[in-house]
Each structure stands twice: as C-alpha cells, then as structure tokens.
Amino acid sequence: MTTQLLPDTDMRPAWPTRGRGEFRSFLAFARGRPGFLLGLVIVAITIFLAFFGPMVAPYPPERAIPGAGLLPPSAEHAMGTDVSGMDVFSRVISAPRIDLTIALSATVIAFVGGVFLGVVSGFYAGSRGIGRVASEAIMRGADIVQAFPVFIFALALVGFRGPGTENVIAALAFLNIPYFLRVTRGAVFQVRERPFVEAARCAGNTERGVAFAHVMPNALGPALANISPGIGFAILLSAALSFVGAGVPKPTPEWGSMISIGAPNMMTGQWWTALFPGLALGVTVLGYALVGDGIQDFMDPTKRR
Amino acid sequence: MALLLEVKDVHVSFLADAGPVRVLNGAGLSLRAGESLGVVGESGSGKTVLVRTILGLLQPPWQVLEGSVIFNGEDLLKKKEEELRHIRGKEIALTSPEPRKHLNPLLRVGDQIANVLQAHRDMPRKGATQRAVELLKSVGIPDPHLRVGYYPHELSGGMCQRVIIAMALAHSPKLILADEPTAGLDVTISRQILDLMRDLVREFNSSLILVSRDLGVVAHYCQRVAVIYAGQVVESADVADFYAGAAHPYSRHLLRAAAASRDERRGVATRLGQRVVFPDKGCAFASRCPVALPLCKEEAPALEPVADDHLARCLRRAEVLRGETRA
Numbered sequence: 001m002t003t004q005l006l007p008d009t010d011m012r013p014a015w016p017t018r019g020r021g022e023f024r025s026f027l028a029f030a031r032g033r034p035g036f037l038l039g040l041v042i043v044a045i046t047i048f049l050a051f052f053g054p055m056v057a058p059y060p061p062e063r064a065i066p067g068a069g070l071l072p073p074s075a076e077h078a079m080g081t082d083v084s085g086m087d088v089f090s091r092v093i094s095a096p097r098i099d100l101t102i103a104l105s106a107t108v109i110a111f112v113g114g115v116f117l118g119v120v121s122g123f124y125a126g127s128r129g130i131g132r133v134a135s136e137a138i139m140r141g142a143d144i145v146q147a148f149p150v151f152i153f154a155l156a157l158v159g160f161r162g163p164g165t166e167n168v169i170a171a172l173a174f175l176n177i178p179y180f181l182r183v184t185r186g187a188v189f190q191v192r193e194r195p196f197v198e199a200a201r202c203a204g205n206t207e208r209g210v211a212f213a214h215v216m217p218n219a220l221g222p223a224l225a226n227i228s229p230g231i232g233f234a235i236l237l238s239a240a241l242s243f244v245g246a247g248v249p250k251p252t253p254e255w256g257s258m259i260s261i262g263a264p265n266m267m268t269g270q271w272w273t274a275l276f277p278g279l280a281l282g283v284t285v286l287g288y289a290l291v292g293d294g295i296q297d298f299m300d301p302t303k304r305r
Numbered sequence: 306m307a308l309l310l311e312v313k314d315v316h317v318s319f320l321a322d323a324g325p326v327r328v329l330n331g332a333g334l335s336l337r338a339g340e341s342l343g344v345v346g347e348s349g350s351g352k353t354v355l356v357r358t359i360l361g362l363l364q365p366p367w368q369v370l371e372g373s374v375i376f377n378g379e380d381l382l383k384k385k386e387e388e389l390r391h392i393r394g395k396e397i398a399l400t401s402p403e404p405r406k407h408l409n410p411l412l413r414v415g416d417q418i419a420n421v422l423q424a425h426r427d428m429p430r431k432g433a434t435q436r437a438v439e440l441l442k443s444v445g446i447p448d449p450h451l452r453v454g455y456y457p458h459e460l461s462g463g464m465c466q467r468v469i470i471a472m473a474l475a476h477s478p479k480l481i482l483a484d485e486p487t488a489g490l491d492v493t494i495s496r497q498i499l500d501l502m503r504d505l506v507r508e509f510n511s512s513l514i515l516v517s518r519d520l521g522v523v524a525h526y527c528q529r530v531a532v533i534y535a536g537q538v539v540e541s542a543d544v545a546d547f548y549a550g551a552a553h554p555y556s557r558h559l560l561r562a563a564a565a566s567r568d569e570r571r572g573v574a575t576r577l578g579q580r581v582v583f584p585d586k587g588c589a590f591a592s593r594c595p596v597a598l599p600l601c602k603e604e605a606p607a608l609e610p611v612a613d614d615h616l617a618r619c620l621r622r623a624e625v626l627r628g629e630t631r632a
Contacts, residue, residue, distance in 0.1 A: 126365070194406065195401060195403060195406040195407045196406060196407050196408055196409045196410070198362060198407075199399075199401065199407040199408070199409075199469075199472075200409065200420075201362065201393065202360060202362065202393050202394055202398070202399045203393065203394040203398075203420065203421040203424055203472065204390050204391065204392075204393045204394030204395055204421070204424040204425050205390075205394075205420070205424050206390065206424075207386075209424070213420065214409050214412075217409075217411045217412075218409070218410065218411055
C-alpha cells in the first residue's frame with residue numbers, strides 16, 4: 001500500500017491572475033460597503049432606464065391624455081399626471097435617456113479636455129520657454145472660468161448659443177474642465193518626479209512622448225475617480241438649466257423641466273408633479289457620488305480593506 | 306587609443322533655499338573606447354550627480370556652473386536638449402540603482418523596451434516587440450516571449466535590473482553608465498548581473514562607467530578606477546596599480562575599510578567619523594586626513610601624476626604611494 005504524502009490539491013495558483021483577480025477583489029471590496037453597493041444599484045438602474053426607459057413606460061412620455069390633467073397618484077398613474085395630462089411615472093423613467101446623455105457626454109468631454117490640459121500645464125510648469133507660457137495661460141484660463149458662479153456662467157453660455165441638447169452639453173463640458181485639469185495637474189506634479197520619468201528621458205524620448213506616454217497614464221487616477229461625481233454634478237446642473245428654461249426644450253421628458261412644469265402646481269396642492277422627478281434627480285446624484293467615493297477608495301490599495 | 310569621453314573640471318551646485326550647495330568641485334575623468342572605469346566614493350561624494358551631468362539630465366535646482374563633457378569630440382554640456390535626445394539611449398545609456406522605480410509601472414516591460422527602440426529608429430511595433438524578446442533573451446531572462454507581457458511589479462528586483470540592462474543595450478551604445486547596478490540585490494544576483502554586464506559590454510563593444518561603493522566589484526570588473534571625494538576626483542589609476550598602492554590617503558582609507566569589513570575588524574570608519582566639509586581653500590580632505598600638513602589647509606592640490614598613468618590629488622602623494630606615511 002502506498003502512502004500518499006501529499007493530498008490531491010488543486011494546482012491552480014493561490015492568487016488569481018490579472019483581470020479575474022481585479023474583478024474578484026472589486027467584489028470583495030464592494031461587499032463590505034453598503035453605501036457603495038447602493039450607489040452601484042442606483043447607477044445600474046439609471047443606465048438601464050437610459051436604454052429601455054421609454055419602452056417600459058406604461059404611457060408614451062410625451063403624449064398628453066386629454067381631460068386627464070393633474071390626476072393624483074393612483075393604480076392607473078402611479079405618480080399621477082401633470083398639468084397637460086402626461087403620465088408623471090412614464091416621464092420620470094424616460095428622463096434618464098436625455099439626462100444621462102447630456103451628463104455622460106459632457107463629463108467625458110471635460111475629462112479628455114481637462115486631462116490633456118492638466119498634463120500640459122503640470123508637465124511644463126517651471127520649465128522655460130513656450131511650455132511655461134502655455135502652462136501659465138491654461139491655469140489663468142481655469143481661474144477665470146472658475147471665478148464665475150457656475151450656474152450664471154452656464155446660463156450665459158446657453159443663452160449665447162441658444163437652448164438645445166448640444167449647447168447644454170458644450171456648456172457643462174466647458175464648466176467641468178477646470179476640475180479635471182486641477183486634479184490631473186496635481187497628480188502630474190507627483191508623477192514627474194518619479195525615476196521612471198527620467199529613465200524615459202534617458203532613453204531618448206521626446207518631451208512630448210515622456211509627457212503623454214509615461215507621465216499621463218500614471219496621473220489618471222484622480223481624474224478617473226472624479227468622473228462619477230462629475231456626472232452627478234452635470235445631471236444637477238443640466239436639470240437646473242432646464243428648470244429655468246435654458247436647457248432641453250419642454251415636452252422632452254427631463255427631470256429639471258418636469259420640476260419646472262410642476263412647480264406652480266405644488267402651490268395648489270398637486271405635489272406629485274414636481275416631487276417625483278425631484279426625488280429621482282436627488283437619488284441619481286447621490287448614487288453617482290457614492291460610486292465616485294467608492295472608486296476613489298478602491299484605487300488606493302491601502303484603503304481597500 | 307582614442308579618448309571616448311573626457312569630463313573636464315565640472316562644477317555643479319544645488320540651489321537650496323539656504324543658498325547654493327557645491328556638489329561637484331571640478332570633477333574630471335577620461336575614458337578610452339572599450340575601457341571600463343569604476344567610480345568609487347562614499348555617499349554624497351557626487352558619483353551619481355557626475356553621471357547625470359554627463360547625460361545632461363540635471364534640471365533646476367541643479368546648476369552646472371562650468372566645465373565640459375567631451376564625448377566623441379563634442380561638448381555635451383553645450384548641446385541643446387533636442388540634440389542630446391539623439392545621444393541619450395542611443396550613444397550613451399544609463400542604468401539605475403533602483404531598477405523597479407526606473408520602469409514605468411503601467412507599461413508591460415516589452416512595451417518599454419519597444420519604446421526605447423522606437424525612440425531612435427523607425428520600427429514597426431511588431432518588429433520592436435520581437436527585438437524586445439531577443440534582448441530579454443540576451444540578458445538571461447527565461448521564457449522571454451512570456452516575460453515581455455509582464456508588468457514590472459510581477460518581476461523580481463534582479464529581473465527588473467536585467468530589463469533595465471536590456472533597455473540600455475537596445476541601441477548598442479558606445480558608452481554605458483551603470484549607477485550602482487547592484488544596489489539592493491543580494492550577492493549571488495549581484496554577481497550574475499555584473500558578469501552579464503561585463504560580457505555584454507564586451508560583446509557590444511561598448512565602454513562602461515561603473516559607479517559603485519564596492520571596491521571589490523571595481524577591482525574585479527574594471528580596468529581603471531577613479532576615486533571621488535567631495536565632488537573631486539582624488540585619485541585615478543589602473544586597477545592593478547591602485548590596489549598595489551594607492552597614492553591618496555582617502556583611497557588608502559577606503560581600501561583599509563574594505564579589508565576591515567572582510568576581516569571583521571572595526572575602527573577605520575570611526576576614525577574618519579566627521580562629515581564631509583567643503584573648505585573654501587586648501588585640500589577638501591585635510592580636515593579628516595591623518596597625514597595632513599599645515600600647508601594642506603592652505604593650498605589646494607591639483608590632480609597630478611605620481612606614476613605612469615596614475616594621478617592623485619595630494620601634496621604628499623609620492624610619500625603616501627611609497628608607504629612612508631602611516632595613513
């Protein structure tokens with residue numbers, strides 16, 4: 001009889017390999033954080049609604065039902081109807097399509113622009129010649145943009161270009177650029193002192209190559225973590241613009257414009273027309289902020305546990 | 306043989322808040338093609354700064370005050386950044402004492418080697434990666450076709466140093482500056498890395514400047530040695546001559562300290578105790594020198610010949626060399 005010295009063990013490596021391992025540690029990380037999980041659920045729901053909202057809505061969101069204005073919440077209209085007889089629930093769940101489109105595209109544009117300008121301004125700060133001029137010019141530009149009250153400035157931009165989805169996106173993107181710029185610039189200051197940057201220079205890379213192939217990828221973390229709260233901020237601002245009538249044109253289901261349509265009815269007791277889109281807006285912004293916080297913690301390995 | 310590199314009278318300062326700090330004080334050395342030179346000295350003596358000066362890597366607050374670095378007949382210190390770019394990595398390559406920190410943590414090592422290749426040569430991506438595999442193979446990394454896809458944190462320190470060497474050799478440079486290539490590696494790996502470097506330098510017909518704190522390493526792997534103290538080269542000699550008889554009291558101390566640690570005797574280091582000072586006049590070593598004369602504090606010695614191909618910066622170099630002083 002032979003003695004088996006070692007039990008039959010699974011020969012797979014104890015540490016999962018890259019990719020799968022990242023996903024697993026992400027799950028483990030999320031499990032211990034109810035706030036982060038809640039945020040993930042909210043984000044998932046808004047994304048689902050952005051794709052399928054109008055399809056799952058019980059009524060066409062832009063069709064007024066004659067004679068059915070201002071009905072209170074009931075089995076037929078879960079959130080009631082508004083002043084022109086449109087079903088509030090259908091409109092609330094159809095709104096993420098336009099709201100998320102605006103917020104996502106504005107944030108992505110702001111991310112790309114902000115990171116680019118942040119790398120340029122951070123990498124060339126303190127150098128000589130044209131680089132320094134560019135770096136200083138970028139920072140003063142950001143100061144100017146941020147010196148104006150955000151909402152007034154957005155209003156002015158949209159007023160200047162006229163209402164419409166593209167113009168709202170452009171205004172929000174422009175206003176968000178300085179945030180991404182500043183966090184990236186700060187990260188670049190740290191990264192550019194690290195030895196591998198000098199090594200890249202030693203290898204004969206151009207300054208531009210060093211900045212964008214070696215420094216930038218290592219300085220993306222803070223900007224990535226800012227995407228999620230940036231989306232929340234953009235949703236809020238685009239709703240605010242619609243509320244004052246400078247955003248998306250009226251019949252389109254959009255939370256801000258729905259609140260604006262419903263506001264006068266609040267006074268006369270029809271609370272449901274403005275409350276439900278307001279709640280949806282608040283919960284969505286909260287969800288994106290929670291996810292942003294969680295991602296920031298996840299990217300710092302010392303905070304993962 | 307023709308001189309490949311001649312560093313002459315380089316003065317470098319570091320502009321601190323409290324005022325400029327002199328780091329290199331007229332350092333100079335020369336290197337013939339195909340030669341390997343060991344640069345030894347204690348921490349803070351300016352070894353690394355000297356190496357970085359050669360490549361023109363010093364940026365403010367560092368300041369190169371004067372001097373010249375003649376490489377292949379041209380003064381590198383007078384060159385513009387764009388001209389230097391064509392020399393860095395191609396004609397002169399640098400390796401690092403902290404190999405892992407010198408690798409970009411977010412790029413696969415194969416891509417980093419390809420990046421070096423493509424910096425000086427129009428090369429399709431596929432060809433560059435193929436060449437990276439060959440280079441990894443030549444520096445003795447097993448399974449190079451797999452390792453090209455690894456990130457630096459997935460490799461050990463010794464492996465990272467091999468990758469750095471592969472990058473340094475990518476363009477068969479005329480000169481390799483190896484700044485303490487074995488710092489932080491254990492002795493067996495150090496030995497492998499140094500053997501590898503020596504063999505590859507020979508194979509690629511390059512010259513080598515090996516910065517080290519280990520006199521034994523220099524004795525074994527270099528033909529010439531330069532001792533640097535307080536930002537000056539205090540002695541420069543053929544390795545055999547140097548170990549047979551150093552002509553500068555500081556060199557003698559270094560040699561004795563190396564022997565002492567081997568014999569587990571202590572005391573040499575404590576005798577030197579104080580920190581390095583940079584006097585306004587006189588010899589920089591005078592305050593620590595056991596054989597200093599009153600004149601040493603007044604008159605700064607020059608780097609002058611004491612024997613054939615053997616220079617020392619000491620007024621009493623001849624006596625020290627003959628062993629007449631108890632240094």
